[in-house]
Amino acid sequence: MWHSRRATEALNIRYPIIQGPFGGGFSSSDLVAAVSNAGGLGSFGAHNLTGDQIRSVVAEIREKTDKPFALNLWVSVVDEGGHGLTGPEYVAALEAFAPFYEELGISAPPPPENHIENYEEQVKALIEARPDVFSFVFGIPSVDVLARCRTAGIKTMGAATTVAEAKALEAAGVDIILATGLEAGGHRPSFLKAAEESLVGTLPLVPQVRDAVSVPVVAAGGIGDARGIKAAFALGADAVQLGTAFLACAESNATDAHRDWLFDNASDDTVLSRVFTGRLARVKRNRFTESAPAPLPFPLQAWFTGVMKNTAAKVGQHDLASLYAGQGSPLLKHRSVEALMTALLAELDPQFLKSQNPIMETDNV
Ligand SMILES: Cc1cc2nc3c(=O)[nH]c(=O)nc-3n(C[C@H](O)[C@H](O)[C@H](O)COP(=O)(O)O)c2cc1C
Incomplete structure (x- = not known):
């Protein structure tokens, strides 16, 4: 056997x-x-x-x-601190994310409510x-x-x-x-x-x-x-x-683009990062993993990155998308x-x- x-x-x-x-x-x-x-x-x-x-x-x-x-x-x-934000904390979070939203031409999300499953x-x-x-x-x-x-x-x-x-x-x-x-x-x-x-x-x-x-x-x-x-x-x-x-x-x-990247030898360049959701995850290293502001606790960070990463994935802008991958991806055929x-x-x-x-x-x- x-x-x-x-x-x-x-x-x-x-x-x-x-x-x-x-x-x-x-x-x-x-x-x-x-x-x-x-x-x-x-x-x-x-x-x-x-x-x-x-x-x-x-x-x-x-x-x-x-x-x-x-x-x-x-x-x-x-996670601890992930339940919500005060008004000033929301404004500060929007300021930190604003350059990414502007770059993709998307509006900022409303204050986080019902963001917890x-x-x-x-x-x-x-x-x-x-x-x-x-x-x-x-x-x-x-x-x-x-x-x-x-x-x-x-x-x-x-x-x-x-x-x-x-x-x-x-x-x-x-x-x-x-x-x-x-x-x-x-x-x-x-x-x-x-x-x-x-x-x-x-x-x-x-x-x-x-x-x-x-x-x-x-x-x-x-x-x-x-x-x-x-x-x-x-x-x-x-x-x-x-x-x-x-x-x-x-x-x-x-997405097809995510899949194509998994088959690319460059998919060996992954990193463990909290920038997309506030919890540590293995993703493609990109401009966002390297330059994002300090992440908010989960799931607040996911609330602020949600539309950004989905839009980035849709328009093929991989330097702001969350391309999840394990370290075995260069082996895939x-x-x-x-x-x-x-x-x-x-x-x-x-x-x-x-x-x-x-x-x-x-x-x-
Ligand atoms: C895009 C993506 C999303 C995942 N979401 C979950 C999830 O919601 N729940 C879970 O138990 N594991 C999740 N995982 C982990 C996988 O189920 C699996 O355990 C892991 O990918 C195994 O490692 P490998 O990618 O190196 O094969 C996710 C993995 C990826 C790549």
């Missing part, structure tokens, strides 16, 4: 390959369904959605696949929608939420950036632990200490988490091809989660889920190419 069966059994999937969820509008039901239909686990990042939007996304996914999939939320939705409403909708897996970052859901998931038959998967976080997740009764190294694209979802004090690479993190917990462990961060997957299994992972490699597929909601899964499995599974119509069958694990 080329992989441990603990995670495939726990998740009821054929192959131990999980498509990482993407918040911020980068997820799509097409991507989730394509990965799940190919025998992996598709995931939808729902942290920007309302309860009603979560219900309709789940219905959309279920029209496209009857295979297991994951929904993902951010457990903590506001309603986690309680999201989690209620999620449990009602009963995805097969609830994956989450930035904390541990309450005892009550975890118990309701158990009753509803929803598996839980929580992200750890340190061994201490992995132990805390296991102690709370979380079913599966994602060990995510600093190479990963997107946000660093640390919750016990500041993200800057929790920067462990995938190579040392995975075996330490493996030794520290007994539940299945999923490795993430910097995995760009089958060699990375083999390495993760050698380190003791039961499954892998790939984010950037799936973001680069046509089925994701990334495949532009569709089918091509990516086929290439990975052909290298990982000696039986794969011998089977007929292999990625469409989900029985006979």
Whole structure:
């Protein structure tokens, strides 16, 4: 067997390959369904959605696949100081952002109100929608939420950036632990200490988490091809989660320009920065990461950068857009889920190419 069966059994999937969820509008039901239909686990990042939007996304996914999939939320939705601004603080923030708004010809956003996602409403909708897996970052859901998931038959998967976080997740009764190294694209979802004090690479993190917990462990961060997957299994992972490699597929909601940049060798130039949302994230280094004013606490910073980064992405002005990417992106070669899964499995599974119509069958694990 080329992989441990603990995670495939726990998740009821054929192959131990999980498509990482993407918040911020980068997820799509097409991507989730394509990965799940190919025998992996598709995931939808729902942290920007309302309860009603979560219900309709789940219905959309279920029209496209009857295979297991994951929904993902951010457990903590506001950092200290991120609730709001006084009038003078709002004026000062606008002054700092004004040159960027002017350059793009956009109006400044109104004072931040309703800028904090309603986690309680999201989690209620999620449990009602009963995805097969609830994956989450930035904390541990309450005892009550975890118990309701158990009753509803929803598996839980929580992200750890340190061994201490992995132990805390296991102690709370979380079913599966994602060990995510600093190479990963997107946000660093640390919750016990500041993200800057929790920067462990995938190579040392995975075996330490493996030794520290007994539940299945999923490795993430910097995995760009089958060699990375083999390495993760050698380190003791039961499954892998790939984010950037799936973001680069046509089925994701990334812009074409973002995708093209991921396939460019220059995509090795990423940086961990708080400038886009107020939380630390791995993005393309650009003029904004290098010259933005000191960031406001999350999610205030996201409120002020929202229209700016979306407009910049739309008009192809990449020096002000948030192009998320992991450190494995220069390894990427495949532009569709089918091509990516086929290439990975052909290298990982000696039986794969011998089977007929292999990625469409989900029985006979
Ligand atoms: C654009 C983008 C958005 C992401 N959003 C989320 C999210 O909302 N929730 C989450 O758990 N992980 C999120 N991630 C992390 C991925 O799901 C995955 O764990 C990570 O990308 C794995 O590292 P890799 O990119 O090196 O493969 C995001 C990653 C990217 C690139």
